[in-house]
Amino acid sequence: MGIVAGLDSSPEFTRIVVCDADTGAVLKQGYAPHPVEGRPSDVDPQAWLLSLGEAAGGGLLEGVQAIGVSAQQNAVVPLDAQGNTVRPAMVGGDKRAQVAAADLVDALGGREAWAQAVGCVPQAAQPVTKLRWLNKTEPDAALRTAVLLQAHDWLVWQLLGRPVRRTTDRGGASGTGYWSAATGAYRSDLVELALGHQAMLPEVIGPADAAGTTPEGLLISAGTGETMAAAFGLGIGLGDAVVSLGASGSVMAVHPEALVDNTGMITALADATGMHLPVVTTLNAVRTLRGAAEMLGLSDLESLSDLAVKSTPGAHGLVLLPYLEGERTPNLPHTAGTLSGLRRESMKPEHLARAAFEGMLCGLADALDVLRGRGVEVRRVFLLGAAAELSAVQAAAPALFGAQVVVPQPADYAAIGAARQAAWALGVSQGTLDPRTPPMWQGPAAQVLEPGEELAVGQAVRQQFVSVREQTYPGAFR
Numbered sequence: 001m002g003i004v005a006g007l008d009s010s011p012e013f014t015r016i017v018v019c020d021a022d023t024g025a026v027l028k029q030g031y032a033p034h035p036v037e038g039r040p041s042d043v044d045p046q047a048w049l050l051s052l053g054e055a056a057g058g059g060l061l062e063g064v065q066a067i068g069v070s071a072q073q074n075a076v077v078p079l080d081a082q083g084n085t086v087r088p089a090m091v092g093g094d095k096r097a098q099v100a101a102a103d104l105v106d107a108l109g110g111r112e113a114w115a116q117a118v119g120c121v122p123q124a125a126q127p128v129t130k131l132r133w134l135n136k137t138e139p140d141a142a143l144r145t146a147v148l149l150q151a152h153d154w155l156v157w158q159l160l161g162r163p164v165r166r167t168t169d170r171g172g173a174s175g176t177g178y179w180s181a182a183t184g185a186y187r188s189d190l191v192e193l194a195l196g197h198q199a200m201l202p203e204v205i206g207p208a209d210a211a212g213t214t215p216e217g218l219l220i221s222a223g224t225g226e227t228m229a230a231a232f233g234l235g236i237g238l239g240d241a242v243v244s245l246g247a248s249g250s251v252m253a254v255h256p257e258a259l260v261d262n263t264g265m266i267t268a269l270a271d272a273t274g275m276h277l278p279v280v281t282t283l284n285a286v287r288t289l290r291g292a293a294e295m296l297g298l299s300d301l302e303s304l305s306d307l308a309v310k311s312t313p314g315a316h317g318l319v320l321l322p323y324l325e326g327e328r329t330p331n332l333p334h335t336a337g338t339l340s341g342l343r344r345e346s347m348k349p350e351h352l353a354r355a356a357f358e359g360m361l362c363g364l365a366d367a368l369d370v371l372r373g374r375g376v377e378v379r380r381v382f383l384l385g386a387a388a389e390l391s392a393v394q395a396a397a398p399a400l401f402g403a404q405v406v407v408p409q410p411a412d413y414a415a416i417g418a419a420r421q422a423a424w425a426l427g428v429s430q431g432t433l434d435p436r437t438p439p440m441w442q443g444p445a446a447q448v449l450e451p452g453e454e455l456a457v458g459q460a461v462r463q464q465f466v467s468v469r470e471q472t473y474p475g476a477f478r
Contacts (some may be wrong), residue, residue, distance in 0.1 A: 001191025003027060004234075004426060005064045006419025007052060008412055009071040009155060010226065011039055011092060014051040016060060017415045021423040024416065024441025030055040041096060042088035044345030045077055046152055049293040052155070065440075065461030066210075066426040067159065067221040068418035070229030071151035073175050076127035078134065079147040083162055087141045089132040100132035107193055112262040117187055118180045120256055128177030131194035139196075147200045148191070150176065152223040160212045167211045168202040171228030171277070174270040179204070181270040182258035189406065207274050208435040210425045213379050221425035225415045226281070227252065229270040234382055235443050236410060238275075241371070241378045243364050243401075245385030245393070251367040252277050253376045254356060265329050265370050272421060273438055280377065282329050285360055286387050288322040292356035297347050304353050305392040311354035313396070313457045316346035319468040320359030329367045330469075332475035340468045354388040357392045361400045362465035366477070380404040382446075384413075398451040399458020406443040 007016045016030040032054035034047045048071070061067070075091040104122045110113055111121045122129045127150065135142040149157065151178040153168045173179035176243050178190040184204070206213065211220045224232070231252065236242060241253040258268045259278045288302075293304040321338040339355070372378055381403050387393055388407050398405045420441055427433025452460060469476065 002065045002426075003063055004066045004068070004419050005061055006068045006070065006210050006415040006417065006422060007055070007227065008415035008418060009048050009052065009069070009151060010224065010414070011072045012401050014048065014055040015412045016055045017412060017419055018060060018064060019416065019419040019423070021065070021439070024423075024439070026381070026418060028060055030057070030060045039092055040083040041092055041094050041376040045085060045089045047179065048151065048155060049158060049184070064218065066422035066427070068221040068420070068422035069152045069159070069223035070226050070414040070418040071155055071223070073150070073172070073225040073227060073450040074125040074127060075151040075263050076130050077149045077151065077154045078141065078145040079149065080144050081146040083147065086139065086144045086456060089154075090134070091151075093125045094130060094133075097129045098307075099132040100124070100136060101126075101129045104129060111264045115260055115262050115264055117190065118177055118286070119174070119182055119260055120177060120309060121264035122177055126175065126177040127304075128190060128194045135194065135196045142189075143197070144216040145195060145199055151227070152225065153202050155213045156220055156223045160214060162395060165212070166200070166202040167205050167222065168271065169207065169222040169224045170270045171224040174205050174268070175225055180258075181268045181276055182260060185335050202368055204436065207221045207272055207421070208334055208424045208433070208438070210279070210429060219426055219429060221422045223418070223461070224272045224421065227269070228277060229414040229417035229421070231277060231417065232272040232420055233413035233415070236382060239377045239379040240382060241368060242382045243368070244386060245285050245383065245387040247287045248287065249282040249360075249364050249367070250279055251364060252279040253371050253372065253374050253378060258377075259374050261374070263331065265331065266374065272417065278371055278374070279282065280370045282327050282363050282367050283325045283373055284322040284337060285365060286385065287324060288320070288360045289387065291324060292353060296352060298426055301387060301390060304356065305390040307380070307397060308353035308357050308392040309349050311350040312455075313352040314461045314464055315354035315358060317341040317343060317464070318346045318351045320355040321345070321472060322356070322470055324360040329363075329370060329417060330473065332473060332476060335473070336355055338472055340472070344379050352397065354392070357396055358400070358461055358465065361393070361396055362462055365400050365402075365462060370477075373379055375393050378403055380410060382406045384408070392447055393446070396458070398449045399454040400462055402451065402455065402459065404451070405410070406446045407447040407449065411444060
């Protein structure tokens with residue numbers, strides 16, 4: 001079919017990959033940071049266009065027939081009736097909106113009401129919560145807001161020359177807090193609840209649909225959020241889960257239907273293919289390891305990993321409940337971490353290092369079990385993030401997760417996923433691909449780790465962790 005491009009506009013940079021449309025082989029790449037200092041809560045979206053132009057320099061897109069756009073989730077771009085930005089885009093975790101999130105939960109009648117309405121409970125980062133914050137703190141700007149777009153919607157709209165029609169995809173829409181993956185429809189009443197009045201929302205188009213064509217004839221696909229694009233770039237399907245190791249952690253899996261979870265632990269997202277992507281988040285992942293390294297006077301995580309592998313599974317009975325910043329899974333917002341099982345023989349640096357790794361991974365295994373408990377099949381787990389390369393993580397993860405673990409080579413899977421979406425839309429437009437079946441691209445190069453004979457040992461370590469958790473926080477998962 002030729003060549004296609006995928007661009008990923010993350011919170012800090014734009015990365016572009018140019019791929020063979022048939023195989024997915026990456027032919028060329030471009031990169032540029034956003035011209036923004038640090039990671040502010042407010043960003044002029046023109047910064048995204050400037051870095052896009054720089055990343056695409058040197059004729060990178062020459063011969064490209066279609067482009068897909070992936071962008072940071074949770075950013076909301078408020079526009080006036082003329083299509084101009086009312087104020088800078090509200091991006092990132094945005095702790096300013098924590099009170100607004102609690103207000104929204106109460107205004108609709110509690111967590112269960114939100115879970116039933118849109119499959120998630122408002123968090124500070126979500127667009128719906130940022131709209132509530134805008135309404136309460138910048139009422140003039142809220143009043144002038146006539147159109148709401150997310151980052152990838154805005155970029156697609158700009159690439160197409162700002163047409164009258166504005167579009168989004170179901171993956172991106174599912175993260176707003178005012179679109180339901182279960183019903184496939186907007187809840188405009190929730191926009192009004194948050195913003196104080198109605199606003200125009202982009203049309204949700206299908207996974208293989210084109211958002212439009214530029215005057216030069218370049219096809220632009222629907223676009224999607226970074227999470228959905230990364231899942232698509234990895235090529236995950238039914239039976240697959242993805243565990244992301246950042247400061248906090250997330251576990252997501254492909255599922256054929258939306259999961260409504262009244263506890264709010266599961267966020268019911270849609271994916272970029274027409275399936276669903278339930279997500280469970282933990283607040284404490286790599287921050288647990290960094291804290292342990294500092295406590296032990298170690299300069300980096302590699303040193304912590306080397307120390308941990310000198311211990312044995314179960315860390316001589318030492319168990320770390322890693323709820324250092326409070327926790328979302330289980331819902332324990334005001335807790336601290338707990339170190340249990342201190343005996344004279346367990347009070348050694350290597351056992352504390354091992355307990356930090358096992359505590360982090362057992363916390364993520366708890367999140368996996370939330371999905372399994374709702375009927376989500378997990379046969380293999382893709383492990384992402386720099387910490388996935390650590391030997392202590394790779395040694396323990398398969399047995400603790402009870403599944404095959406795949407550690408893909410580092411790559412910008414969100415940009416690759418966006419390019420794959422572009423190839424799909426291009427193939428459908430040419431009549432060579434079915435709109436129900438995405439192009440089959442080669443999977444990522446990866447290490448594959450099996451639980452093997454360690455499975456029973458891993459499950460014993462897991463049970464040790466669960467026992468301490470239940471003793472400390474009885475019924476935390478009920």
